[in-house]
Amino acid sequence: MRKLLALVLSVMPLLACGEKPRVKEFDGPSAFRYLETQVAFGPRVPGTEPHRRMDAWLDSLLRRRADTLIVQRWNHVTAKGDTLPMVNFLARYQPAAEKRILLLAHWDSRPHADGPNSRDSTLPVPGANDGGSGVALLLGVTDVLERTPPTVGVDLLFVDGEDYGDFTGTPQDVLIGSRYYGAHQPPGPAPIYAVLFDLIADKELQIYQEGNSLVGAPEVVSLVWDTAKDLGLAGTFISSPRHTLIDDHLELQKAGIRAIDVVDFDYQFWHTPDDTVDKVSAQSLQVVGDLAVALIRREGTT
Numbered sequence: 001m002r003k004l005l006a007l008v009l010s011v012m013p014l015l016a017c018g019e020k021p022r023v024k025e026f027d028g029p030s031a032f033r034y035l036e037t038q039v040a041f042g043p044r045v046p047g048t049e050p051h052r053r054m055d056a057w058l059d060s061l062l063r064r065r066a067d068t069l070i071v072q073r074w075n076h077v078t079a080k081g082d083t084l085p086m087v088n089f090l091a092r093y094q095p096a097a098e099k100r101i102l103l104l105a106h107w108d109s110r111p112h113a114d115g116p117n118s119r120d121s122t123l124p125v126p127g128a129n130d131g132g133s134g135v136a137l138l139l140g141v142t143d144v145l146e147r148t149p150p151t152v153g154v155d156l157l158f159v160d161g162e163d164y165g166d167f168t169g170t171p172q173d174v175l176i177g178s179r180y181y182g183a184h185q186p187p188g189p190a191p192i193y194a195v196l197f198d199l200i201a202d203k204e205l206q207i208y209q210e211g212n213s214l215v216g217a218p219e220v221v222s223l224v225w226d227t228a229k230d231l232g233l234a235g236t237f238i239s240s241p242r243h244t245l246i247d248d249h250l251e252l253q254k255a256g257i258r259a260i261d262v263v264d265f266d267y268q269f270w271h272t273p274d275d276t277v278d279k280v281s282a283q284s285l286q287v288v289g290d291l292a293v294a295l296i297r298r299e300g301t302t
């Protein structure tokens with residue numbers, strides 16, 4: 001892969017006089033390895049050993065890479081009276097910068113595979129796409145920022161407890177980490193906008209605009225889909241609405257942050273025991289990773 005890229009670069013100037021060759025900063029295959037590592041821990045259900053191991057892994061990895069790491073730890077008492085240990089990680093780059101953007105994903109896995117296509121709702125969700133893909137994308141971004149630091153402030157937020165409880169009726173014991181973050185934001189400049197990445201590695205990736213994003217922060221939806229179009233990704237980022245979802249972006253919106261959801265909700269293995277590594281791809285991570293990096297670089301040049 002690296003060799004091929006070097007060869008292409010050496011030929012490019014001859015082919016395109018004066019045009020800068022576009023180098024991909026985001027490395028989809030290595031981001032995919034972050035996804036595999038998470039799934040190998042087992043379902044990252046709060047209160048279980050895989051959750052503890054993933055907590056330690058994220059902590060050590062982000063501590064080495066971020067300019068500043070903020071770890072939020074607290075206990076959440078569920079409607080049933082169980083006490084769950086919760087952890088949010090906020091990896092900050094250029095922490096003093098006035099102008100900043102926030103990218104986030106949830107890192108927990110759902111304890112019950114109770115989706116419409118599930119064959120066994122007593123099993124937990126392996127979370128290759130649901131949880132695993134968003135985290136893999138953010139970790140891929142940390143590699144990019146390590147090589148070339150951003151000129152704008154970047155906050156990468158890994159929230160816990162998105163998927164623990166019940167989304168039907170009045171949502172209960174879900175979006176726990178994003179709600180906590182909304183109430184406990186670090187002091188200093190707030191992000192100009194936030195993008196949530198969820199379910200973004202489906203092999204058949206198609207990302208439509210999400211309803212609550214269009215209502216809560218339409219200008220951010222336009223910015224993201226325009227950026228995708230500029231990158232030639234209009235085949236994946238489709239400029240029309242489709243689903244309206246309850247997801248972590250709503251808790252950030254409630255806290256005053258212009259937050260949207262980048263999500264492919266047409267995933268037949270959603271909340272099933274079959275949300276496994278063979279259903280997702282490095283190529284899809286590459287597409288969304290290119291978009292995420294373009295958002296960061298774009299704010300750094302204006």
Ligand SMILES: [Zn+2]
Pocket residue numbers: 110130163271
């Ligand atoms: Zn989920």
